[in-house]
Amino acid sequence: MKRKFFAYPYIVWMILFIAVPMLFIFYYAFNVDGTWTTERFLSTISDKDTWSVLWRSIVMAFETTAICLLLGYPIAYILSNMKKSVAGFISILFFVPMWMNFVLRTYAWSAIIEYAIPDLFHVENTLTDLPGGKTIAVLLVMVYDFLPFMIMPLYNTLSKMDKSLIEASRDLGADGLTTFLRVVLPLSVPGIVSGITMVFVPSITAFTVPELIGNGDYSLYGNKIEQAFKSGNISGYSVGSTLSIVLLILVIISTVIMNRFDKDKEGGSIL
Amino acid sequence: MKKWLCLLLAAVMLLGLAACEKKGRDSDKENNAETVEPAPEPSGDDDGIFADGDQYSFIGGELNVLNWGEYIDPELIEIFEKETGVTVNYIEMTSNEEMLIKMRSSDSSYDLCFPSDYIIEQMIREDMLQPLDYSKIPNVKNIDPKMTEITNVFDPGNKYSVPYMWGTVGILYNTKKVDDPVTSWGILWNEKYAGKIWMYDSVRDTIGITLKYLGYDLNTRSEAEVAAARDKLIEQAPLRKGFGTDNMKTSMVNGKAAIAVIYSGDAFACIEENPDLAYVVPEEGSNVWFDNVIIPKSAQNIEAAHAFINFLNDGKIAARNTEYICYSTPNKAAMDRLDAYFTENETYNPPAEVLARCEVFHDLGDFVEVFNAAWSKIKSSN
């Protein structure tokens, strides 16, 4: 028996449960009640609302990623410069929340924003009551939820970095800032890239955080897809499928772009 | 490492065992228990559980019930299970549309559902329901004929459904926070209460009351009118606290919000917990709704489904249920058992002139897509 055959069960599985289900999206996007048509697809694509919500989600994902990077990089950097044994322990502290149920963490924030803060500080309005406040609240919680996912790859890359390179740079007369900009930062690019991939893509499609934190009154692209599928009429399936196709294209583009930066394929990015 | 894997395997096997055991043992327990302790027996005038001394024979099997959250007294399920030997699987959902999806999916195996009026009309149109066998539901005699007259509108001859609960849609407001008179839907657009207004997370209800506010028909089929309502609701975006369902109740009770569009039954329950709250059905008119119990075509345990409908319509059981849920019962025998606390309350038992300005939702057919498209825009306006 050839060992190659060991892969066959999974290949069958893949076709049945990964490839075939993907076809359904295309089926529902172009098929209404058994007839093939591009009408629904085009009407969804040409809807201004689709693109404005998509744009809002991209902006939100971009902001989330940028803030996570700004907050997370110093953390990973400080940790990587600590004594191995201490850093190991403190880094665990940063990763524990990642293991806790995602929905539960988000719920805790919604309870804090809606009930705890106004009661403890005796303020009348919660953050989500204020105009534009829902955006800020959603951003805050998204940063919270994704921050560990940014720190982890950054820490992995930075702690594996050859410290003698930094010493060499110092010896050659570069000051701290130059060393950081010229040596540390370029060497940590794989970590940055995989950190961005781990935060950016999931935050484009997030629908739990906006739904829970925005009191059901704040929609990102993920919410739009969810609403379409849960709207109760069959046309919702074609709208939702169309929106999913747009999303898939976007994700593939951003993955390809990210891979350009990650020449060594060291990070977690794929395709 | 090997030891570790063995341990894991053992854990999995144990879990499997526990699951099997659980399925055996839990069959006589109810599924939905956020309650603390069994409440004391309701003010019973006679000893039996049932008003008419009904006897149920053993039926057995499973009964899959799809219902709204907090929409039945969990003890009643226990009683029913004990009487008939049926295991009730009680599944909750949060919107009529969700119920429609669950029932439409071809592998749905629900035996009983509690959808609202316009959804029942649609289900009848789509041939999803089973005609009821009234010989198995003798307790249907308890239903108030005035109610069946209204439900007749969406279920001609009441062939497919029996009324379960009913009520109105109105405004619940905090009298300590709202100093303007609340008589019109217009208060929902009052900037004084910015960030303190809850709307209901349901297409038909929210767009419906806006149509009423603008003076249009609740069941309009005019795209221009729906568009006007949509724009009005988009304009409201910065004033809204959110779109809620059950989750707005705690918020209202704790005074975190000032105004909420809400069903009368929920309003009653909230006022009970916070006397500062008050409920009004605005002058422009509103929606009167019915949640009826139906048996889908795909139901498996039809015998148990009929028995459960009959059980729910027993005067005493229905009274207990309405006391628990706080929604108005269409059951006359139950109404006779309730004390003035319920019957003389205008939220629970609205006077005729309020009902006169309320309409029932109708199935809109394909026009519902216009509503859904508008709804999608409203939901992303904040």
Add this chain to the structure above:
Amino acid sequence: MKQIASFFRKFLKGFGSISRIVWKQIKGPMKYFYLGLMILFLYLPIIYLIIYSFNVFPANRRGVISYKNLGKWNGFTFDNYGKVFTNKTKEAVLLTLEIAFASSIVATILGTAAAIGIMLMKKRTRTAVLSVSQLPMVNPDLVTGITFMMLFEFVSMLLAKLGGARVNDFLRLMIAHISFSVPYVIFSVTPRLKQSSDMLYEAALDLGCSPLKALWKAVIPDIMPGITSGFIMALTMSLDDFVVSYFATDKLQTLSVLIYADTAHGNIGVNPALATIIFIPLVAMLVGVNVRRLAKEREYEIQNKKVKMKKV
């Protein structure tokens, strides 16, 4: 004019050196302050839930308790812990664990076998298979969940036409969870396989082992660390999943789905004691693993030192 300029230059220089000295002094404390602040940020909601798990939550007339009101402190109690496991949560927790362990075991077997097979494929086929198997990792889980929902509906429709059987919810969740965790297993096992030499397998064959036995006795033990980490990845993915389960399931609720239903639309919220109960063993486990690792490192260091000493 020149004087002023030079004064300024001197001033700036002085300021620069002073600030550099000050920075050196506070750099250490600043670092710890920043780390502390971030840890506080990450733990704030968790600590908050733990504190409020000891709060008294009053029941209303019907005995229904709303746990959402997390701002008012009504007194200290352990009662919430007694009420954590209602039948609903008990079932959800059991289901989540069952699905997590069962699906990770299947995924580990499937993924390890696949990795072994894929390694021996021609380069072209290998790339093709690997890129398709990456799909669930790249795909947003929202889309994955929706495709499963549509697949199961379709299959059920077929089954209904054939004779009324339906796709069991447990099976739905199993299939979904296995599908999204297999790639993680493959990607943990493959690097190990690359490191492990094929000689071992060949040697076992030469020594008279059947191919299966050779694999079992020679290859598997060699790649065990990869398999274990793949299993743990699969377990983590399954335990943490919400979106895919939310769409794939019909009636059964995993813990995430239950929490979402209770919080997003429910009046009741989640008993904060549940959060504590989930959180404490997690911390204990991770800290335990870490302490053991530290101890090992320590041992290793000591041994190294001993070796060095001997050499000296």
